[in-house]
Amino acid sequence: MKKLSFFNKILFIINTIFAIALIFAIFLPGLSPNKFGVFSLFSIVVPAVIIVNILFVIYWIVIGFKKQLLQSFIVLIISYLFIPQLYKFNDNINQEDSNTISLMSFNVRKFNMYKWIKVDDIESKIKDFIENEDPDILALQEYRIPKNFKLKYPYFSNPPAENYSDSIQNSKHRIALGIYSKYPIVKEGIIKYARTSSAAMFIDVLKNKDTIRIYTFHMASLGIVPNQHYFGHDDSEKLVKKVRQSFKVQQQQIDSLNKHINTCKHKVIVTGDLNNTAYSWAYNNVRKNFKDTYLEAGQGFGTTYKFNKFPLRIDYIFVDNHFKVKSHKNYDIQLSDHYPVMATLKLKD
Template sequence: MRKLKFFEKVMFLANSVVAFILLLSYIVPLLSPKTFAAISVLGLGVPILILLNVLFFVYWLVKIKKQLLLSLFVLTIGYFIFGSLYKFSESKTVVDKNNISVMNYNVRLFNLYKWIPNEDVEENIVSFIKQEAPDVLALQEYHPRESTKLSFYKYKYEKLLGKNKKYGQAIFSNYPIVNSGSIEFPNTFNNAIYIDIVKSKDTIRIYNIHLQSLRIDPKLETLTTKESEKLFNGIGNTFKVQELQAELFLKHKSNSKYKSIICGDFNNTAFSYVYKQVKEEFKDTFKEAGNGFGRTYNFKFFPMRIDFIFTDPSFKINAFKTYDVEYSDHYPIMTKVSL
């Protein structure tokens, strides 16, 4: 520190703070939000903390200063715990006659309330789905008026909630559905649904989960200090609710005898407690076959991956893709898997 100039000392101090916060965030997946609500909020900021530490590392590398070791050390620990934030490898694509393609998409009510100033959003979503033609389609924030336009699917199960039962979750399938149901979450319009499909001689369970929404306004630059504190506390409370919902889901899943695929909008990142709890020993299809940041939510400040598809370890992950289509505040994701 003695050999550093004043500006460099300030930079290293900032570097130290950011590195410590990132290091602290690594324990978030291990801590129950019910007990550590404030710390659990850190999980949302892990992507930006990683990016900041990468920038500090590059800064000290250019300066040829040993201070680069601080961020390098913290980033290395994070890599072994979570893997890389950005996947540099190309998307994996394996052609297999036994492939099942599964798409997950939060369609935000097909733009029912005109959040996007475009009259063709509904038609664009349906055309996109028809073009990509997933064998199984899991939709969150589904609105039933579109059900007839998705009639190219042979089978479907939907669970509508909310006032007058106008919206909810749905799963469409080209494989026969032999069983279906809903896992109700208390005091909310969010829930989880499931179907059992038959492919050849195999019965496979498909889950579609929508955990409690964060309700973050993307225009965060307009927040006052008081509003920021309210937002922080609100996110902590939301994570507590998500933990309860995850527990209800896991209790249900533990009674299933079938190999499962879990789709959903978790409203939380891969650095969260609920992600770790729901994923358990399952495979994250993005980590197995995706590339890039894999962002699934249109949040302009940093890439957020809050939508996931997990598979039972028995599945081979043969492909994964995140689609950069802006018909919702979420981006659709699709994987191809085989037993």
């Protein structure tokens, strides 16, 4: 094997840095944002680190330096065993089954209230899309009561915000979450997040003889705006501080949500916009004993949000062990800054 050129030696050093970074990513989910805020920031770029390591393996194969490819190859194998997959190959065929539940989760970004997307009548287009897909349960985040969005669901929940936050006293104000259901809603409620002015919500639905609890949430935004540059020292410093603080708020929100989930005696589905990747403390602590429907039956990158055209998965559906995941689908539609996801579930006997 011939020696590396100076250029390839430099590349191999860079390769080593990215390989070490991917090993570090294995330990990220265990680092509390309250204690390790700076390190938690790294979870955002783990998908890019995985892709770079894959590209290095391809590069070393193409130019014939097989010994050098082992570094990233071995690290990728190790990471595959310990962290969620970035890309899923799935050839499972979803067989029809009458005893299933389909659930869709969608951050609708207030139905384009401030014209972020240059598309007219977003409300009607989202309505047509949902009616075409026809999920049994529909969980919406960044929801507001719209004018042209009347779905033919017999049951709906959008709890008032009164008393869930010390900063909101208007009883007419409602939380920015809503759940539509084809099944009777026998109970609804909110989960006040500790020390934050937002909340999660839940409903209990009755399907045959089973009571199923469905939670939906919208965790604190990281405040990173696509197509905006953060290269200046002051801008970068402000961004880091803002993201660190958002991670800490997310931890408070997740602790409150999990405390409530732990009191539930029903079968549980948890869904929503986590505003964080699958390589974070946030994901690890919401998922816990649940199954991620994308990892069970999804395919591709599972993209739910594109940041400057880079695919990110930050919206999730989690189910407990009472459910078998029959299918998971991601939709590539430009009706919000997020893409909807839907899972078909079967209650185990």
